[in-house]
Amino acid sequence: MTAASDLLVACLEAEGVETVYGVPGEEVEDLLFSLRASSIEFVPTRHEQGAAFMADVHGRVTGEAGVCLATLGPGATNLITGVADAELDKSPLVAITGQGGRERLHKESHQALDVVDVFEPVVTWNAQIAAPETVPESVRKAFKLAEYEKPGATHLELPEDVAAAPVETASVDATPIFESEQVRRPDPDDASVERAASVIDAADRPIVLAGNGAVRTRAADHLRDFVDRLEIPVVATYMGKGAISDHDPASLMTLDSGPEGEAERAIERADCVIAVGYDIAEHDPQAWNPDLDTAIVHVDHEPAEVYRHYTPDVELVADVGAALEAVGERIPAEAHSLWCADRHDRILAQATSPPTADDPISVRNALPLLREAMADDDVLVSDVGSHKMAIAQAFPTYEPNTCIVSNGLASMGIAVPGALAADQALDSNVVAVTGDGGFLMNAAELETATRLDCGFTVVVFTDDDYGLISEKQVEHRGESTGTGLGNPDFVTFAESFGIEAHRPGTWDDVESAFAAAVPSDALSLIEIRLAST
Secondary structure, rough: OEEEEHHHHHHHHHHHOOEEEEOOOHHHHHHHHHHOOOEEEEEEEOHHHHHHHHHHHHHHHHHOOEEEOOOOOOOHHHHHHHHHHHHHHOOOOOEEEEEEOOHHHOOOOOOOHHHHHHHHHHOEEEEEEEOEEEEEEEHHHHHHHHHHOOOOEEEEEEEHHHHOOOOOOOOHOOOOOOOOOOOOOOOOHHHHHHHHHHHHHHHOOEEEEEEHHHHHHOOOHHHHHHHHOOOOEEEEEHHHHOOOOOOOOOOEEOOOOOOHHHHHHHHOOOOOOEEEEEOOOOOHHHHOOOOOOOEEEOOOOOOOOEEEOOOOOEEEEOHEEEEEEEHHOOOOOOOOOOOOOOHHHHHHHHHHHHOOOOOOOOHHHHHHHHHHOOOOOOOEEOOOOHHHHHHHOOOOOOOOOOEEEEEOOOOOOHHHHHHHHHHHOOOOEEEEEHHHHHHHHHHOHHHHHHHHHOOEEEEEEEEEHHHHHHHHHHHOOOOOOOEOOOOOOOOHHHHHHOOOOEEOOOOHHHHHHHHHOOOHHHOEEEEEOOOOO
């Protein structure tokens, strides 16, 4: 005989899970001991939100669902922000929460909430495991739906009496369900391919809008071939950064890039937008199609959202890479000659020009030095705030999934736990970039990182303020209120964890700190105090 918690863990092993991030609790005791006896490492985190962000970023960088665990009540509710972030950013994640015994769930009870109901609005699929024999089907469904295109978050609740219940090992219901074959995404239909090729070929100024799906579906190679063959410029959403290399003359970086808004002006001038893996939640299409006069070719695994300013002329609902290959073959090579190629050089020059000694200490000025210290395939995980906007607009990205931002939910606090997960999952160097506001939200996960012997770099831009909100208030009202912060000494704070820390005061010091820390295998923190404005 074995317990249902043992069976659940065996199912996780069958899914290839190697790590579960979470916070222990009484109601998940059986599950924790089952994990201890397995090949899976349980990583205790300092907060459930940190655990969810770790699972979120693991899913983003690997394409395989990250797993987070919490107990009932406050443990479950603390997971929700990170789980919702994964759902809106299309990151595969499976959340598991404990629950009290079923005998007390019909009445008011200590810490008991209807967690399945609470999670319902923020996940793709969600269920309570109400009987031991349903464990294999429930786990397989949770992973299948989390990892299917478009991916997202799923949730399983395991009541403690179900977790401890015996399972007859000889029963077919006591064995994991193994994925027999990856679900194949459909090829594009020929009529839609012909129509898309016709619309693109007829355009004078087509442009590719590369979204999250261009990176997430591993379609970057096909997109690069498509762009290279047809010589069509590319502008990316924040989450589409790296779909093509910003070294490529076709790249205009992101929609907000350029010293004079060159990328935005290019997409406004375009008479055809080829939206590749684009979700309208990434960037409102009203900004680039205000007059509804731009032809749109939608290339994605799901039909386009219904929105007045995003009504495609053609929808290629298919495997993104296969669709791009099929359309590209129907259009004459070099058909469009990078009609705005001159803008690439201006955009990239601004993004890579190092600061002079007299330039103020700012995020924008620091980014070229950070980019120089990082290899093309190193990974930057950005928190949310004014620094994220600078990174999205002016941090050149050369490979897919090497600039991780929270954009759908846009949640602060993701950088440190996210960098921890990326460091564990990848061989590349990892840098977490955060402001002082977002950093302290999950700074306790530095202890988790030291316990795991992680080696990544944390860059904290300090201005004692929720800076992005201040900027918007000043823009709207001429002044700001309710945004000021106080901070500890971040160098001393980091050193209290045994972490090497620096506070460079000049651009030469900043450059030296980046050059020493980023390639290192050590965990380090660099605080950069921003100049007053």
